[in-house]
Amino acid sequence: MAAAAGAGSKSRASGSAEKADAAAWMAVAAGTLGALMATLDISIVNSALPTIQGEIGASGTEGTWISTAYLIAEIIIIPLSGWLERVLGLRTLLLGTTVLFTLFSIVCGTSTNLGMMIFGRAGQGITGGALIPTAQTIIAQRLPRRQQPIGTALFGVTAIMGPVIGPVIGGWLAENISWHYAFFLNVPLCAALVILLLVGLPHEKAKLGQLAEAxxxxxxxxxxxxxxxxxxxxxxxxxxxxxxxxxxxxxxxxxxxxxxxxxxxxxxxxxVIKLSLLLDRQFGSVAVMGVFVGIALYGTSYVIPQFLSNVSGYNALQSGLVVMISGIPSLFVMAMVPILLKHVDIRIAVAMGITLLGLSAIINSHLNSLSVGHDFTDGQLMRGFGQILSFMFLSQAVVQSVPREDAGDASGLFNAMRNMGGSLALAAISILQDKRLWLHERRIEESLNANSYAVQHYVSSNGGITMAAPQLGQQIMGQAYVMTYNDIFWLMGVATLATLPLVLFLRPLSKNAKPAAVH
Known part of the structure; x- marks a missing residue:
């Protein structure tokens, strides 16, 4: 192990003159696997959420806590990851968070009520959030400079694939086995991660004295x-x-x-967070755009499965496949990122990405009670292109908008702001769903005159008032749901597009910029 560590250090010292050894690549594989688990668990519950809510006795609005608890916990831990790494050492930190992540996953998988599920999800977020920025640290520390783009590409694909395949895996497990296994799946993955960490990373002595300076x-x-x-x-x-x-x-x-x-x-x-960075014109603009991009991404990935379940009657797997469509253009564009960074002005790229994200939500604001999965295809494809353009270029702007010594703080703050956008989106969706659903139900009811020919004909054609009233109530509820989801999509789209003027505060990137890692 010590020899491997020494070889890894030698590789780093010699820059491009040497290649990383097997232990270094195992460390990179560990970081990538950890990031995959963390990003996967953000979205793995989305398509199975209606099923989970039913089994643990949670309402639709209460169910947003299952996703929100994870995001809030991640917001808290991401800025702390660099400090925890310095105090505990990279391997000790990752081993500890991996074991705890496994235990919290088991708590989620065995949950019988909402409180237990929220506790487990918050624990997953606290521990899983540390796995994401540390994966970037491993790439920077264990690979020589000329091989770092390979590690960054692997991490980028993982970061894109996690949220995309999460709903599909969660949906398939919910439909074919049980939703519990969406969480139990982490147990073998964590076991493999522990082995890779023990082999690929050297032990570092903890610096517990820094706890007093925290x-x-x-x-x-x-x-x-x-x-x-x-x-x-x-x-x-x-x-x-x-x-x-x-x-x-x-x-x-x-x-x-x-x-x-x-x-x-x-x-x-x-x-703990260097908030003064937000006073920088470029970084402040990037952070604000990150919040609203997070609103668009996390909000739409939550609302689409809800619509398909409540209105279209889709099961968890079918909803997951619809959500996965956005990953197709993301993977395609990811391979072109190094070229785009050199030849496309950041202002044009970010403006295009935000425009696509905003329009993708607005396109989905014209649904009706007959809408099904393919009605989301255009919006999902646009969303896929938009998310990679906005995130990759905004992440690059984060690195270049602050001094080198503040890059770690800036990256943590940006990722925290983006997750905060997702958390705010889920909270706002919960509020809007309650208020707009009630409003649309009352408006539809007010438009129906009990003495009108249409109402009387409906009642007589459906077995009289006793049988017709419940059916009519269900139809009113269904139409109100559609109108509510349309309102939510429209508001997310408009809010995202409203950040477009901030693009003017961005400065052109260096033509020699390397792709910055992002999740």
Missing amino acids: DWLGIAGLAFGLGGMTVVLEEGQREQWFDSSLIQITTAVSVLGFICLFVGQRFAKRP
């Missing part, structure tokens, strides 16, 4: 601020907002958390 105020503020804000957004509608003591308390916790986070910015030797 920005604990900022860490607590980040957790309580984001966690409290999410509870307020998710539960506010059901709890009648500030009429509820729960919302009052969680709002106070959130405000106190953000105050602690900002105090940490002022007094900590090294803040």
